[in-house]
Amino acid sequence: EIGIAGIMGGENSMVTDSIDTLLFEAACFDGTNIRLSSRRIGLATDAAAKFTKGLDPNLAMEAIDRACQLIEEMGAGEVVGGAVDVYPNPVQDKKLPFEPDKMNALLGTDVEPEKMLYYFGRLGLTYDAETNTLDVPSFRQDLNCMADLAEEVARFYGYDNIPVSLPRGEATVGKLPYDQMINAIARDVLEANGFSGGMCYSFESPKVFDKLLLPADSEFRKTVTIANPLGEDFSIMRTVSLNGVLTSLATNYNRKNKIARLYEFGNVYLPKSLPLTELPEERMKLTIGMYGQGDFFDLKGVLEELTDKVGLKGQVTYEPESEYTFLHPGRQAKLKKGNLTIGFIGQVHPEVCDNYNLKGEVYVAVIDMPTLVMLSNFDTKYEGIAKFPGSTRDLSLVVDKEIFVGQIEEVIKKCGGKLLESYKLFDVYEGEQIAKGKKSVAYTMTFRAKDRTLETSEVDGIIAKILKELGKLGIEIRA
Structure with missing residues (x-):
């Protein structure tokens, strides 16, 4: 171990008066990694501060060449051998679109595009008119999107020159997503029970x-x-x-x-x-x-x-x-x-x-x-209050125990048609008055027409039709 990369060198590799051979190394470390490591070990150094802010990896070779040049110029040693460069994926200059309207909208300003380009030129960025893009040099690792460019415009334009304005946006009423609304309904039903x-x-x-x-x-x-x-x-x-x-x-x-x-x-x-x-x-x-x-x-x-x-x-x-x-x-x-x-x-x-x-x-x-x-479906259709009277009939039936009331209700709904307004099971009985293996079930049904008063014969016809269909299931009217 010769040190903590990007933070502090090790004592066993430091330069002393007895050293006659030096191996120079130049490296560029990941800023996020160095920031977290420096905080974790509680050691803040100049090196850690520089790497945390982000350095240009392309400067590593130039830095080591400059160091070797100074060694020879000062007569402190002689540069020998060559160099090993481990840099499989070189950082390339970025191209970002030049979008002055978006930057002005973000900042709340009205800076002319020509002035923006002047600011970027002072930063070392070059403008390509054919593609309407800005070439960002590799030493500006912090410029990656339109908002980063807008920040530079604001810095040069002057923060105090940016007018004060209220936040703009479309006011909307918050609500639960549809599935969460169904979940909330279920919770209400369950907790009410x-x-x-x-x-x-x-x-x-x-x-x-x-x-x-x-x-x-x-x-x-x-x-x-x-x-x-x-x-x-x-x-x-x-x-x-x-x-x-x-x-x-x-x-x-x-x-x-x-x-x-x-x-x-x-x-x-x-x-x-x-x-x-x-x-x-x-x-x-x-x-x-x-x-x-x-x-x-x-x-x-x-x-x-x-x-x-x-x-x-x-x-x-x-x-x-x-x-x-x-x-x-x-x-x-x-x-x-x-x-x-x-x-x-x-x-x-x-x-x-x-x-x-x-x-x-x-x-x-x-x-x-x-x-x-x-x-689930909440498309509710409302109907006006009935203007004509309804006709109510009770039906008491003798049924095999194996037959479910759901089967009976299917017949009632099918035969009742549009004139059947409602039906309700109001009694289930098993006892001495009912044959063994049988049960008595009783329904009340309401029939109503929207456009007229129902004739007794119409209702009797529907009841007869219901009894006929129930008879196919072995169901009889209770005497």
């Missing part, structure tokens, strides 16, 4: 997949592995968002909290290929979990409120599923709009609950936020 927000780790353990009963060939087991993990428990990037919320629910349960309702907005990281050749896909998931109060239908109601708020009222269906291994096979469903899956909802599988030391029934839902954002 008693859910508290949480933050969970994106780093997880590979053991999570076994706790969630995922098959060995599950796509979710294909993960991004951390190169320098804190330990096995933080060695992969999560591909499923449930573990964090379930762990937090378990913490609440073990702290004797009888009721817990939590939600989390967080990314999952889905590699496009392994080993990685590009960054993984990051998808924002809204994960909701609860225990102690409420059931599947309470959580479903929260999701319905959320989808209603983002303009999807009546457009989201809940299709029964059994593909999610971490959910109860008979108590899970997908949220869909057409062929697009928005998310899923269900009761956590009892074995998964045991793996997390949770007792009782636990319900979760996961919403894919990019899909929800894409489907």
